[in-house]
Amino acid sequence: MNHDQHMLDEQERQMLEHFRQHSSGEPSAQLDAQILAAASAALRSAATTEAKPGLSTRLHSWLFGAGGRQRWSVALAGVACLGIGVSLTWRTFEQTPDAFDAVPSAAPLAPAAARMAPLAESAILADEAQRSRAVPSTAMTQGDRLDAAKAEKKLSESVANQHLAEEPTADALREPLPQATGSAAQRAASKPVEVAENLAQKQLRTELQQLLKLRRDGWTDEADALFLRLMREYPELDIDAQLQQLQQPD
């Protein structure tokens, strides 16, 4: 049995050896070269891809590689910090116009105040005039009234005399005189109004300068809002012309 097995093994070995020795056929040299070149090319391409791994690849290997748990916590902490930073920045950004660049809150009232100022001044003056008229009428006695009447009479007489004495010139001066007295009175009455107008002008100028500054700094939304507000408050004003005027160097 053992002998038979040995014979079989020997025969198998001889047959296999015979086939190995006398079998023909081999791949062409061209095919060999192609396969070896492909292997080298694959190595080169692998080296280049390994040298420049993509961001996603690096992030993936960083997160899911060794020590991934710590890296996950670091990544989450980073995201949390980023979120807090963005939130703070956004809030600061929202508050900034109120704090620094915004038009003062009193400003919208300024034109209205400017318009109201003459009225207020005139009302005050009227009150004072009334009071000054009322005080003598109430405080003065009958005698005083008589004295006053006399004095007025004297004054009127003297004025009449003056008129008579200066008759020739008085005619010439008659027309301008009331005007002169009227304009003086007007000037006296309009003085507070002018002050208020000056204030309003100054305020308007400030706002126009503010508008120019906003446009220069690129705050277009705020600049447009201010421009619209100025248009509403000063509908008769040519804002663009005013701005150009402001921009012109003195």
Place this chain on the structure above:
Amino acid sequence: VNRPLTDDDAALLRRYRRGDAAAFAELYQRHRLGLFRFLLGLCGDHALAEEVFQDTWMSLIRSQSEQREAVQFKTWLYQIGRNRLIDHWRKHGRHQAGHDEYDEQQHAPHDPQPSPEQQLTLSRDQQRLQAALADLPEEQREVFLLRAHGDLELAEIAELTQMPAETVKSRLRYALQKLRRLLADPAAEELSV
């Protein structure tokens, strides 16, 4: 005799994966002839054998995986080649003389044991070798080629072909008997042709 090069093959493959082109050249040189003759013996078509041979090596090159611990590199390589050839046949059909299912039990008793004289007169004619090989049933031819050119052990062939080791062993024995008969007896060869 199987060369104890399994570890060496695996080491060469690892070196290649780490960027050593010379390691691949050595690996290729070591297995090119055996794999090609195995494929040529299976399909009998030089052009097709070259195509499948190239496809096999290219798939090895493209594959980024290293050799699995449990599988020898050679078994792996021959399995890739065999699968590629079967894929080709599935896709394009087989263009070879078909063999009827070979009834091993029916043929085995009639295979006479060759005498030493017959062994000495084994034909060295390559055409006769090819003809005798082509005359084998496909399953026997595959096992014989894996043993002869791949130098694989029976257990490895069984793993590769996913057949029981005993089946592989009997197929190899019948293949050897028939080849011996065909190559030793010119009359038998004429009968088979």
